[in-house]
Amino acid sequence: MTGYARAEQQNPSGRLSWELRSVNHRYLELQFKLPEEFRSMENDLRQLATQRIGRGKVEAGLRYSRDNGVAGGLQIDTDRLAAVLAAVEKISGQLRTSTAPDPIQVLAWPGVVRIDSAPDVTVPLADAMQLFQAALDDFTATRSREGERTKLYLVERLDAMAVLVERVKVRAPQVRDAWLDRLRAKIAELGVDVDPARLAQEAALAAQRLDVDEELSRLGSHFTEVRDTLVREEAVGRRLDFLMQELNREANTLSSKSQDAEMTRCAVEMKVIIEQMREQVQNIE
The missing domain is CATH 1.20.140 (Butyryl-CoA Dehydrogenase, subunit A; domain 3)
Structure with a gap:
């Protein structure tokens, strides 16, 4: 009943990683450690594991890390920035000053910087389920050997x-x-x-x-x-x-x-x- 398996996958939204380990137990006891956004799939995971495992205390942990710039990242509107810089240059010419604009003030101008909303996790959910099946295959093969x-x-x-x-x-x-x-x-x-x-x-x-x-x-x-x-x-x-x-x-x-x-x-x-x-x-x- 003892066994171990690990499976990783890189997808456009980030990196998924499953780790399964088990120790001896008289009955089947499943424990899932999931990120909050993956909680909805626990019942499906439990049913899938129950079909493949009969006894043992099994811990299944999922790690999910988003790629930089994917989860709520800052995005610069280049067209808006160009318009703001053009306006600053025009005003500077009329005021006859050569002082360079302060980057922080430019970024603070409305519309120059926008914050992307968090992406939909529907695709990671499907990928997580598929990766769990692969980890489960490896896990059961290890226990079979x-x-x-x-x-x-x-x-x-x-x-x-x-x-x-x-x-x-x-x-x-x-x-x-x-x-x-x-x-x-x-x-x-x-x-x-x-x-x-x-x-x-x-x-x-x-x-x-x-x-x-x-x-x-x-x-x-x-x-x-x-x-x-x-x-x-x-x-x-x-x-x-x-x-x-x-x-x-x-x-x-x-x-x-x-x-x-x-x-x-x-x-x-x-x-x-x-x-x-x-x-x-x-x-x-």
Whole structure:
């Protein structure tokens, strides 16, 4: 969900500049910083952004600077100025004086200088919308590239967890057999007779307590679901959040059932990997 983009454009009325940046957020939160004359387009901008962005705290700022002489600039009426100077020269000749006219007084003569009104911002509004679309294209492309890198990272973590699951699958029957061997050795050491039916019952109960086949099966199913989710052409962040919770649940159950150091180590490694994945999932829309 993190991303950044910037787009600039020079047009006859001035320079436009968009800057978009986003950070992680559970939902979509849009914040626009616009010059006052562009406030009227905020709803259209928000609708456009909502169509392209699903999650994240997004800040979109627009800067607009008018060119010199465009916004309320001073303009000299050369015809009026020539007429005023001609009149000054005529009067100076009649008064027989050679004093040059004061420029400030000439400029103060009515009609010599005029102040242009501020230009219509209709064209800048249209340009600002078009530029925002370009910035949004760059912004989403940046986030897509980051998403591909995150996807590869998650797949690598899933592969690492799959290796750990296979280790547990191999180790689990050995743990059950070792427990039964220790029980028989203890009975022999005590020199007591045990009803075979009773021994079988205890072995069955122990096997049930130590059985992790269901947890391993669900972990495998969740792995498949995560991989399928990563290739969907839609927002998948919330679904991945849920799947990380389910993976963590199974890893915790596996750890609680473990009666073996190797299986416990595998369960702990799984939880470490899941936490790494959960941190990355926060970046996914």
